Amino acid sequence: MFCKTLTASDTSTHGGFSVPRRAAEDCFPPLDYKQQRPSQELVAKDLHGVEWRFRHIYRGQPRRHLLTTGWSIFISQKNLVSGDAVLFLRGENGELRLGIRRAVRPRNGLPDSIVGNQNSYPSVLSLLANAISTKSMFHVFYSPRASHAEFVIPYQKYVRSIANPVTTGTRFKMRFDRDDSPERSGVVTGISDLDPYGWPNSKWRCLMVRWDEDIGNDHQERVSLWEIDPSVSLPPLSIQSSPRLMKKLRTSLQTTPPNNSITAGGGGFMDFEESVKSSKVLQGQENIGFISPLYGCDTVNRPQDFEMQAPAHPSLALNATQKATIGELMRARHSTYTGFAESDRFPKVLQGQEICPLRSLTGKANFTLGDWESNLGCTSYNIYQAPKPNFFSLASESLPNIYFPYGDIRRAGQDPVMCSNATNLPRENMKINPYSMQMGVARNEVGRPNKPSEHKPQESSSAPPTLVQNPRNPNDEDFNGTVTGCKLFGFSLTGENPTPNSQSSSKRSCTKVHKQGSLVGRAIDLSKLNGYGDLLSELERLFSMEGLLRDSDKGWRILYTDSENDVMVVGDDPWHEFCNVVSKIHIYTQEEVEKMTIGMISDDTQSCLEQAPVMLEMSKSSSVSQPDSSPTVIRV
Amino acid sequence: MFCKTLTASDTSTHGGFSVPRRAAEDCFPPLDYKQQRPSQELVAKDLHGVEWRFRHIYRGQPRRHLLTTGWSIFISQKNLVSGDAVLFLRGENGELRLGIRRAVRPRNGLPDSIVGNQNSYPSVLSLLANAISTKSMFHVFYSPRASHAEFVIPYQKYVRSIANPVTTGTRFKMRFDRDDSPERSGVVTGISDLDPYGWPNSKWRCLMVRWDEDIGNDHQERVSLWEIDPSVSLPPLSIQSSPRLMKKLRTSLQTTPPNNSITAGGGGFMDFEESVKSSKVLQGQENIGFISPLYGCDTVNRPQDFEMQAPAHPSLALNATQKATIGELMRARHSTYTGFAESDRFPKVLQGQEICPLRSLTGKANFTLGDWESNLGCTSYNIYQAPKPNFFSLASESLPNIYFPYGDIRRAGQDPVMCSNATNLPRENMKINPYSMQMGVARNEVGRPNKPSEHKPQESSSAPPTLVQNPRNPNDEDFNGTVTGCKLFGFSLTGENPTPNSQSSSKRSCTKVHKQGSLVGRAIDLSKLNGYGDLLSELERLFSMEGLLRDSDKGWRILYTDSENDVMVVGDDPWHEFCNVVSKIHIYTQEEVEKMTIGMISDDTQSCLEQAPVMLEMSKSSSVSQPDSSPTVIRV
């Protein structure tokens, strides 16, 4: 196999593709060099199973390998530009495979007029909401050409970054894409919130760093925990500026130099890179080519990206600017793809390759959306609250009072993303399986709730919405989260209208009880009980769980939401106090409780939203009839 | 002014545009006919103010007027094809104006493989929801090339059709587009629901008709009230088949003949035609060309159409098939359009012309979305319920009991589009003013609520959501419709928590009861009951379930939705508290309750997905950089 970054000549309409000699000799079928100008036809399949045919010729003075006929079609169909890369692989059976990896290019900003479109934002939320509420499939799209996916992070990466404490002075390496010295090193000079007001305690870009080399404006001075690798021992610092390197780095950016007010730094390129190595996550991709056997591809696959963006660096409330890109893509249901994915023996070195969501590779990887989700939620909250003069103090005041037994991704009282009883889903299930579940995500500064009561979570926080689905059968029981009462930006994710418990608790003598996984709640009159023992008995009776609750070894846990919307363990408080503050009781499995805790970092992971407006971006692909021009679908 | 339908030669890449002699002499500046081949440059502005330049030459043997240079650019930029029409107008000041009218062409169906995307559907709903909740602008897009807009009907037209009762035997005319006898006549042979189970009392295609001429498969045998014109006195019926006419009709369809399984008939072409005449509604349009002074048009204006579609005529549950097309388009906020619209003195004969949503013409027209919405709602419900064996009988049984004070567009107990307290808005306000308010609409067979409580409207139907906005200032007080609590498929359209019972309980003495599988709810006055025993008796009586509810072994369960939208078991709470908090009562089978526990996807919803795949279609426009290839924005 070989990979070559395309040159201007390679991608111009003027000529063909210069095949590096070694690559051609290793990878292509041998030519008959006795001929004057030996040539042959190469047939290579891409990830979608589409065959591409090239004329492979060996000619010129000095002799070199070229791909001529067919190449320009490939270039235009795939919408490749200089800087993108192609990859040829030869399977054991001699079959030639072909992949592409697009360069990460900062985009020109789009005008505000198509940005900040609050309409497209709840649209995406609604996708998510509907998917959750109906337990149906949804999509995560990743447009590597458009964004660095700073808000979609491999789950393990995030967890690891949290597990490895970083202190000021820590030396680290950080990988950069498209750089002939792909690793840069630096030292952590400080740890602080990027925006302590808008995003207190956000982990996002909370590290202030000094780079060992002067790498100019292209590198941000703040990075996120998960972007760096502090575990390696680093050589002594050599402060040498490397102009040549810099120049190369800069010129390798094919578009205009990053406009800080828009692109806000180039970090996060490697979000998926690591997972590529560790988890077969693929990066830098083509999207699925939509290939309909019935109707062809020409009018079907329309690139559709939305780009949203907020002005950068507003002075107080919103300042950092980032992009997150989503796209929307059709899902071919029963298409007859015959691409890479069909054979598990296909090398898993597809790093930076196309992905095909319709078939499964064998590997899996987890992404965490926790931070992202939290960000999402908190953003909405913060955005809404920002104008309120008492917001900051209020938030900080109330923070210490919060006890959150499940970790910190969602904090009662902070996070609008609330789920009242989705407890049966383990934290580890907080992964996305792109085989069947993909999610369109968006982040948008302008989306905001319109009623104050909406961003104050009404229900106790218990578990994140679980985003798990069976890859084989999206509709089966794997997705049984009973996710009710979820809200995002004031939109009910479940379509319910959860009303504040204020009305209920005062009116009702009974306390509602929800069991994990059950849509139907029961009610229990605590005043008729004499203590926790009675409670347990009654709960066992109501839910036909005789003997299961009293014995903690049976794996059940009783939690409750108190009047402050905190989720607490039942039994700690004196009984009568408990009765006074309880607003709802939950029955969870032990696993669920534990798993809700896993991977959550300290308090509020709210972060970056404000700083990082979401960019919902259109695909740049210009060709209508090409199968691969849509935003990339991340496959895990 | 003149208008010419483009010929194949006009639109081919081979040549230019043949200008009809009379038209050129009347409309174009005079040429110097003394020259051998007189020519001049014509400059014409389109509705967006974009100037188009053509070389106008008078040559050939015999002499004729031609537009050569510049014409092919225009054709390709506007994505015009043979059958579309161009219109030239000369203003008083001699300024030349240019418009286009696209032909209504049935589209090729799209493969199922890109269908079944339930995600795109709530996306659109969410656009609407957010726009309403934030009182911001939203869009109605109409892609005349893609759909017949059967669900976007001029309001007056709808009202008129309702006002003029049609009986069996009524003779009528109906207009068809692209037909050299544009009017066809027929007789109403029956009036009945197209789908009495899924859409009882729907006006949509409720008329069975027999056409006077045998017009083959191309014409549906069912039409909607508003499609016909019964007011004209018709000549005696002459049953003559007109093969030549038919042939012409058929060949005038530029694409493949309508596939019944996909396009489901060709009616509704004239939805806008009438309003063109009566209300200055414009049809067949270009969309707004997005012209950003900052960034140009090339990457900004992305054609985006969505097309959703369900298979036609499935035997039982879902049979009506139509398309609704939506598109999404960016809105240029403060662009400096200098098109037609800038001068009110511009002739209002823009019938079939481009439209520019940023400026206002003087005319207005109203659209009703009522029937469409009703279909939407009922569809969803129907899908959910369809698989249940007891559905049909139940529905028909209880239908006569329904009292619906507002006519037929929204039926209580049927329509998820509910507004809890928008009662101050008269029915007549159900209009859309596209100057400032445009709405992306979609109709989707597969959208369905996920919880029983959600498809059963919680509130009495009072008034439709009012979709009125001030054309001049979208943000001012004209949009004060107090539109709260609107729900669409369980999504709150307002983003608020309408706290249903608080309002409704004061208004209604009865509590609604829905039985699983039944489209139609009952209401029960709890204040007249003395306890749970009474309740059970009354429920058994209402639903003819004597003995079934009291005995839990019969497999029925009584649940209720409380004021917090939690679903609870009836009987746990003290009776009087129950009465205070209950918002709706549900009768479910034990199995169904268990399903709720396992997961929220019930089997039936899955099967519905399979039955009615949704089609999400991208725009057909092939040029990325053209400003006018997006879906048409309807301007009224």
Place this chain on the structure above:
DNA sequence: ATGTAGGCTCCCGGCCGACAA
């Protein structure tokens, strides 16, 4: 070894009149 540029060819877009409906 390989990126780029110039030369060359061929195809297609596009202007023309011929011809016919």
Place this chain on the structure above:
DNA sequence: TTGTCGGCCGGGAGCCTACAT
């Protein structure tokens, strides 16, 4: 009168080698 066709021309796509790095 005007729709379509063949002829013709020019520009660009695309294959080639030469040259530079």
